[in-house]
Amino acid sequence: MxxxxxxxxxxxxxxxxxxxxxxxxxxxxxxxxxxxxxxxxxxxxxxxxxxxxxxxxxxxxxxxxxxxxxxxxxxxxxxxxxKTDIIPLEVVVRNVVAGSLHRRTGTAEGIELKEPVVEFYYKDDELGDPLINEDHIRMLEAAQPEQLSGMRTQALAVNEALKHHFGQHGLLLVDFKLEFGTTADGNLLLADEISPDTCRLWDEKTREKFDKDVFRYGLGSLQEGYTKILKRLGGA
Ligand code: C5P
Missing domain, CATH: 3.30.200.20 (Phosphorylase Kinase; domain 1)
Structure with a gap:
């Protein structure tokens, strides 16, 4: 290659x-x-x-x-x-209240949600990636209705798989962001990255933060946090 x-x-x-x-x-x-x-x-x-x-x-x-x-x-x-054609939407799935969900709804950080919350953000740096609803997505023609339902279904499946995987290593998957693209033959495909830059991961018991919030809010060394995640998952 x-x-x-x-x-x-x-x-x-x-x-x-x-x-x-x-x-x-x-x-x-x-x-x-x-x-x-x-x-x-x-x-x-x-x-x-x-x-x-x-x-x-x-x-x-x-x-x-x-x-x-x-x-x-x-x-x-x-x-x-x-290679995919990236759909201009960020799909966020949340299991625990944090970040913008806390700011938007006033719900206390750390509250565990009864059902996961799925949100769509419009990928546009100038607009600051605003939260949008399904009517806005239709209006903007950002995704076709079947792509939208496919993204929701796949995002929830990713959530179940990753929640279980992280849980086995003492990590709580608070929330994460996904991006999807379409392949040359028109299929929806999960794309971009899944990393501590795009997920919130806390210690299950102490709720210590290991993800990008460490950098966002100056809580310590980002590399130390990410290394802790990698070690817990059995990597080096
Ligand atoms: O900031 P907010 O609470 O909306 O973020 C939700 C999740 O999406 C977090 O895990 C955050 O790291 C991720 N995110 C991202 N890229 C963005 C916005 C949020 O990876 N542009």
Whole structure:
């Protein structure tokens, strides 16, 4: 497999074309950003931690019968993925109140939800990725109705699989964000990444935070938090 020209550079990853038109080469960067890019730092080792964790989690989902764009890990900081057309929606699933759900509803952080809450955010940096509803999605033609129901069903399946997986290692999956794309043959496929940049993960008992909130709110070392997650999941 050959790495070709840079296709896109995001806040945390670079995407390159390959000699296979169906595959992309992903490079995880050490850059950490929060609050829509207002807070920015380079944290050595972050790219490796997210690449390793994301590769492990996509493999876990595959074993649970949930396909994704992930093909294989190429190196410490790189992976090969199937090319998709990204749907401009972020799908957030929540099990425990935190972050913007706490701010929006006034519900106390840490309250466990009786049923998972699924939310859709419109991917638009200038607008600050606003929360939108299904009528807005139809209005914006951001996704077809069957894609929307597919995203909800798959996001809930991911939640069940990951909640169970993290739970086996003493970690509480508070919430997470997914992105989906469509393949050349028109199928919906889970894409982007699943890492402590995109999930909230707390110690099940002490509720210590190990995820990107450590960086967002200056609670300690991001790399230490992510390393704790990796070690709990049996990685190094
Ligand atoms: O900030 P909020 O509470 O809405 O975030 C919910 C979840 O989605 C968190 O796990 C957060 O890390 C993730 N998220 C993300 N990318 C965004 C917004 C939120 O990964 N642009």
């Amino acid at each position: 050959e790495k070709k020209e840079l296709l896109y550079e995001g806040k945390a990853k670079k995407l390159y074309e390959t000699d296979d038109p169906d595959l992309l080469w992903v490079e995880y960067k050490d850059d950490a950003t929060a609050f829509n890019g207002e807070k920015q730092e380079v944290l050595a080792g972050k790219g490796r931690l997210n690449n390793v964790l994301s590769s492990m989690l996509f493999a876990t989902l595959d074993e649970a019968g949930i396909p994704s764009h992930f093909e294989r890990k190429l190196s410490d900081t790189e992976q090969l993925v199937r």
